[in-house]
Amino acid sequence: MAAAGAASLSRISRLFSSFSCRKQRINVKIIPQRRGISSCIDPAHGLTDEQKEFQKVAFDFAAKEMAPHMAEWDHKEIFPVETMRRAAQLGFGGIYVQPDVGGSGLSRLDTSVIFEALSTGCVSTTAYISIHNMCAWVIDTFGNAEQRERFCPDLCSMEKFASYCLTEPGSGSDAASLLTSAHRSGDHYVLNGSKAFISGGGDTDVYVVMCRTGGKGAKGISCVVVERGTAGLSFGKKERKVGWNSQPTRAVIFEDCVVPVNNRLGEEGQGFSIAMKGLNGGRINIASCSLGAAHACVQLARDHMMVRKQFGETLSKNQFLQFKLAEMASQLVASRLMVREAARALQENRSDAVSLCSMAKLFATDQCFNVCNEALQMHGGYGYLKDYAVQQFVRDIRVHQILEGTNEVMRMIISRDLLTDL
Template identity: 65%
Template sequence: MASLCVRHLPSVSRMLRKCVKHVVFGQRRTMLTGSCIDMSHGLNEEQVQIQQMALDFAKNEMAPNMQKWDEEEIFPVETMRKAASLGFGAVYCDEAFGGTGLSRLDASVIFEALATGCCSTTAYISIHNMCAWMVDEFGSDELRSKWIPELATMDKFASYCLTEPGAGSDAASLITSARKDGSDYVINGAKAFISGSGASDLYVLMCRTGQPGPKGVSCVLVEKDTPGLSFGKKEKKVGWNSHPARIVSFDDCRVPQSNLVGVEGQGFSIAMRGLNGGRINVASSSLGAAHASIEQARDHMKVRKQFNQPLENFQYLQFRLAEMATQLVASRLMVRNAAQALDRGDPNSVALCSMAKLFATEECFKICNDALQIFGGYGYLKDYPVQQYMRDTRVHCILEGSNEIMRMIVSRDLLTER
């Protein structure tokens, strides 16, 4: 398929839709097409075509490299740019400045499909998309015209900077500051656990410009080579090894006030709005890893023999596989329901996104872990992908708001008098 260049196309989403209709696909990459876990269930024809494009990309470009990227901690720039050429770099950004213009549901379908090939890389792509949307939704036309075209093609990469060494779940207590000096902001502080840090070109930074608490937080864009911006050592992580994480430090880092996204004091709201979609994205990545793990566990059960018969003949493992499939489909329905709620502006979308993230990330991690158990000792070897899916999905229960915070959001919604 020819690459799409969003900077030169009048309508990326129309071009994407036109392209998928002319692609001749190989055998569909879902387990037993038409089976109870077929990820195309409930999708319209166009969504199925886009999904198949993402599945084929995952199979051909990502899965063969997944183990190498993990073991050698490679940030796969060229592969991600190939994904962006299909319209996956700014999936739900407006077409006016080069986005693909698809829905949150479409994005969930895409990220789930890509994660079957490499969950870690897909997770970074999803974070990049969240950053692009924040700029597109709240930024000035000048910022949008400068950044969205290059973020859409992934000529430039973006990182989301909210968490600090002393402010994780209590994000509103962040202390990284930005004071005005002439026409600039002068930024001081540090951010922690920032995906893509050091490799990304744009940092979507939440910093304090005013009073304590959430109303004093603003959102500012910081470019990679800005004086005063520096990075710590690359963290050694259990999973998510195909993109780096480092401390991001700001030492009298000066950026123009025109880099403000939205208005002063709006930053915490922007961050939370971004995280609603981010929670769907990371849950969708969990779905893809869990789906692939079930496929592989099922195939292993058919070929592995114990006590002179294949594992598929043992009722306990049959029941375990059935439970895994049920957990997957329930998670997928919750995630897609939340995505649709976000698309239509449902007043309950915050709680629904939190519920979906809570349920899907925990259940899908269990699925990956159960798949590893079905593989037995083989599952614990790095030659088999199930252990990598398990490692990569574990962190999904922590980031984009820990699942403890998801429980708080849901319970508060239920206990609110209306």
């Protein structure tokens, strides 16, 4: 693992150097540099030199290639394919996929650090990249050698994009009740049913689909990969959303959709387990995206307080707002520490990993939304204008309390663990 990490660091460092030179050629609009990061909220604290390098690459990419376009992507609902492919050139298309199929082979903590940094530039786009990474990891982890070679290299380079298909119109939190069926016919499955709220749906190339190959309940669910262009695969209308507008969301529909049996990941009946293992990492990823939004909003609020005057003084002289900013910074740092501990637990396959991932997702997405919302309030009427980034951070992370398992479900998972006899 150490060797893989060192190789990935060398690769990312080289690509970072080429990116720094290339930005002049592609005429990137550079946004004004914000004030330096205050020591008490510095996200580099506690990281190794290698992790600080990954973080530096991600922060630089976020500032130069994402933040200048964040508002436009949101307003025009642009899926920034080429920007994401440039991110993949830096190793961000398959961060925790193994190097033999094109991945960066990094740890869950490395991944969290990267997604937090990228989200300071655009939460919506980073959140899609996190879902794409989860799909690539599922194929890398549960696929056979042929499947890994067939799908992972194009996913890691983001030549192809992936979507995760679990939720259905009638099964959200109760995922084990899903109804999309896959009946075997010779060496194919015939899929019928639909998936709801699918990020990237209609614009992506690979769909990791949980479907029912057996009886009722979790043990009847399998996981298959459905490729774009497959007969019987279609999509609903593009959903109109409060946030996450740089990624399309549609229903994914299967009508006598014929998929080869050799596109099944793992064994029949293993799909629910695969889905839940994918979501454990997904919860860390989405919590990390919330961290990035909160980090950006603490800085935006601080900078606004330093220049905005009311009653003859800058807002930075107002003790109530000083205390509010202190609370926001404390919520950010506490959330970050919890997310990073959960990432370590998941990487080490510890017995408490599932509960810690749930705790981190619950705590970080709740607290970070509060941080962003308070930052908007501190901006007053300006915070409600789309000329100011703070409102977009609020809109984009609100859904983090809902997806990858609602925060109510996180409470169920945690309490179940606490109340189970040892």
